[in-house]
Amino acid sequence: MSTTNVGADDPSWVDGNALAGPLGELMGTDLTVAELTCANCRTTRPLAAMRVFDRAPGLVARCPGCEDVVMRLVRTTERALIDLRGSLVVSFPLPNA
Amino acid sequence: MAVITRGFGGRRRDDTDLPPGQYRTDDFPVLSAGPTPRIGLDKWELAVVTEIGERSTWSWTEFTALPADETTVDIHCVTHWSKFGTRWRGVSVDTLLADVETSAEYVVAHCYGGYTTNIPLEDLIDGQAWVAYEFDGEPLAPVHGGPARLLVPHLYFWKSAKWLRALELRLDDEPGFWETAGYHNYGDPWREQRYRAD
Amino acid sequence: MARAAIPGGLTWRPATVAATRAETATARTLVLDVDGWTGHLPGQHVDIRLTAPDGYTAERSYSISSAPGPGRLEVTVQTVIDGEVSPYLVDVAGPGDQLEIRGPLGGWFVRRPADPRPALLIGGGSGVAPLVSMVRAATAPTRLLYSTRSPSDALFRADLAAAEAADDARVAVTHVYTRVAPPGWPTPPRRLDADALARVAWPHDADVVAFVCGPTAFVETVADLLVDIGHNPANIRTERFGPSRG
Ligand SMILES: Cc1cc2nc3c(=O)[nH]c(=O)nc-3n(C[C@H](O)[C@H](O)[C@H](O)COP(=O)(O)OP(=O)(O)OC[C@H]3O[C@@H](n4cnc5c(N)ncnc54)[C@H](O)[C@@H]3O)c2cc1C
Numbered sequence: 169m170s171t172t173n174v175g176a177d178d179p180s181w182v183d184g185n186a187l188a189g190p191l192g193e194l195m196g197t198d199l200t201v202a203e204l205t206c207a208n209c210r211t212t213r214p215l216a217a218m219r220v221f222d223r224a225p226g227l228v229a230r231c232p233g234c235e236d237v238v239m240r241l242v243r244t245t246e247r248a249l250i251d252l253r254g255s256l257v258v259s260f261p262l263p264n265a
Numbered sequence: 266m267a268v269i270t271r272g273f274g275g276r277r278r279d280d281t282d283l284p285p286g287q288y289r290t291d292d293f294p295v296l297s298a299g300p301t302p303r304i305g306l307d308k309w310e311l312a313v314v315t316e317i318g319e320r321s322t323w324s325w326t327e328f329t330a331l332p333a334d335e336t337t338v339d340i341h342c343v344t345h346w347s348k349f350g351t352r353w354r355g356v357s358v359d360t361l362l363a364d365v366e367t368s369a370e371y372v373v374a375h376c377y378g379g380y381t382t383n384i385p386l387e388d389l390i391d392g393q394a395w396v397a398y399e400f401d402g403e404p405l406a407p408v409h410g411g412p413a414r415l416l417v418p419h420l421y422f423w424k425s426a427k428w429l430r431a432l433e434l435r436l437d438d439e440p441g442f443w444e445t446a447g448y449h450n451y452g453d454p455w456r457e458q459r460y461r462a463d
Numbered sequence: 464m465a466r467a468a469i470p471g472g473l474t475w476r477p478a479t480v481a482a483t484r485a486e487t488a489t490a491r492t493l494v495l496d497v498d499g500w501t502g503h504l505p506g507q508h509v510d511i512r513l514t515a516p517d518g519y520t521a522e523r524s525y526s527i528s529s530a531p532g533p534g535r536l537e538v539t540v541q542t543v544i545d546g547e548v549s550p551y552l553v554d555v556a557g558p559g560d561q562l563e564i565r566g567p568l569g570g571w572f573v574r575r576p577a578d579p580r581p582a583l584l585i586g587g588g589s590g591v592a593p594l595v596s597m598v599r600a601a602t603a604p605t606r607l608l609y610s611t612r613s614p615s616d617a618l619f620r621a622d623l624a625a626a627e628a629a630d631d632a633r634v635a636v637t638h639v640y641t642r643v644a645p646p647g648w649p650t651p652p653r654r655l656d657a658d659a660l661a662r663v664a665w666p667h668d669a670d671v672v673a674f675v676c677g678p679t680a681f682v683e684t685v686a687d688l689l690v691d692i693g694h695n696p697a698n699i700r701t702e703r704f705g706p707s708r709g
């Protein structure tokens with residue numbers, strides 16, 4: 169029987185870049201260039217540079233510094249939910265700025 | 266018109282004994298909301314904490330010396346796969362609660378790595394749930410929740426918390442990681458309770 | 464499971480396989496025709512969605528490996544054993560088949576045409592795909608370091624040789640083999656290390672951007688090595704494809 173192909177030491181996360189599609193479809197803009205400040209360790213990074221766990225009931229972005237969750241995205245039957253309790257600030261570059 | 270991709274079947278198979286909206290798989294997909302925690306067995310500890318803060322704890326040696334059950338169950342993941350006939354060995358939650366005095370109605374499972382999930386106490390007792398440490402005759406692999414995970418096969422598999430560290434008994438219900446992010450508070454696969462509004 | 468499109472959002476659109484090209488025994492490039500496609504920035508990816516006749520769907524991300532251009536794009540897929548989507552794309556899909564794509568996606572792991580800085584591109588396995596798009600569109604000096612297990616695992620051999628042979632000498636390509644090297648290769652097969660990197664990289668005080676792409680474990684290692692040899696972490700961009708399963 170095949171159980172898993174993922175070695176325990178084979179890290180499985182992808183970069184926040186991978187959220188461009190799922191978030192772009194909802195928001196109509198590229199949120200991966202937005203900067204998030206981790207509520208735990210207070211470092212600020214673009215969403216694109218967070219660690220994303222995409223093989224889960226939702227998409228989970230974690231701070232690469234402290235591994236705390238900075239964003240969760242869940243798509244239910246009727247709604248999409250973006251949970252940002254792990255981020256203190258979300259800042260967006262303005263177009264043409 | 267939806268776009269159908271010719272010749273694409275995906276990994277799933279159809280089956281009759283499946284809860285609604287599920288597909289059967291023979292793999293054991295690895296789902297995880299975070300990195301796999303590494304817990305040395307010498308540091309590992311399992312705790313049961315009551316609503317008044319009384320703690321019972323087991324070291325790995327103590328825990329694996331408890332009477333254990335072999336159980337073969339079907340599991341159902343909210344991401345639509347089900348796996349039939351999975352074989353586990355673990356300690357019944359009844360055994361862990363045998364000497365515990367409580368009037369709690371709810372439980373929060375706390376895990377190494379920070380994950381949490383909430384389950385009514387009555388769903389964990391009377392032979393319905395285990396803390397499992399072997400899968401298919403082998404020590405439970407870290408990616409699948411080893412050293413030990415909760416096993417509550419009658420609920421969606423996100424309730425079967427990997428890397429279990431403590432069971433917190435509570436008078437009130439406290440939604441966990443996925444339950445606070447749009448998933449159903451109870452999660453019965455046969456009633457297809459995937460999301461909060463289902 | 465069809466979903467309504469969200470107004471103003473990036474939506475799924477049909478794509479038709481126009482042609483396929485074998486890259487290696489286990490990887491190939493798919494040429495996709497998309498109505499209204501206006502091009503992309505090198506480094507960007509698309510999400511591909513496959514739908515079975517009973518409505519079951521699967522979505523995965525693939526980097527765009529072609530040069531930017533209208534109406535058409537290319538993705539290059541490496542088979543993952545027991546994978547759900549990649550074996551279909553590599554072994555089954557053929558000209559005329561339809562799938563859906565969403566994109567172009569991502570504004571972070573991109574090489575903008577106006578950026579005059581030299582670029583150091585480091586790819587592992589199929590992670591070379593977005594870097595090849597950067598190579599094809601290069602206007603500034605570009606060095607590609609490409610790590611594969613063996614010569615027969617290397618994608619885009621002909622394209623990379625052609626880019627290197629161009630008169631302007633803008634592009635330089637270095638191969639690193641981790642398991643099997645070609646006969647007469649100067650170094651035995653080995654993992655990409657600080658030495659190999661330092662030989663290809665510009666002096667670390669130069670204003671260089673680095674793009675690193677491949678399996679997550681590969682990207683982790685290379686990004687650390689770049690910082691170790693003095694690269695400014697702010698000028699390192701990464702794209703992790705997930706576990707290598709190798
Ligand atoms: C932004 C981005 C760009 C990409 N570009 C390319 C590209 O240009 N070319 C290319 O070949 N691939 C690319 N990939 C990888 C691609 O998206 C798929 O992951 C790959 O093709 C495998 O898909 P699959 O359906 O065949 O395998 P799956 O069926 O998804 O996986 C096979 C096995 O690997 C495990 N696995 C795979 N991925 C993960 C994960 N992330 N976490 C945990 N377990 C996992 C599964 O559990 C399973 O056991 C890219 C990924 C990202 C995020």
Ligand SMILES: [Zn+2]
Pocket residue numbers: 206207208209210211231232233234235236
């Ligand atoms: Zn942090």
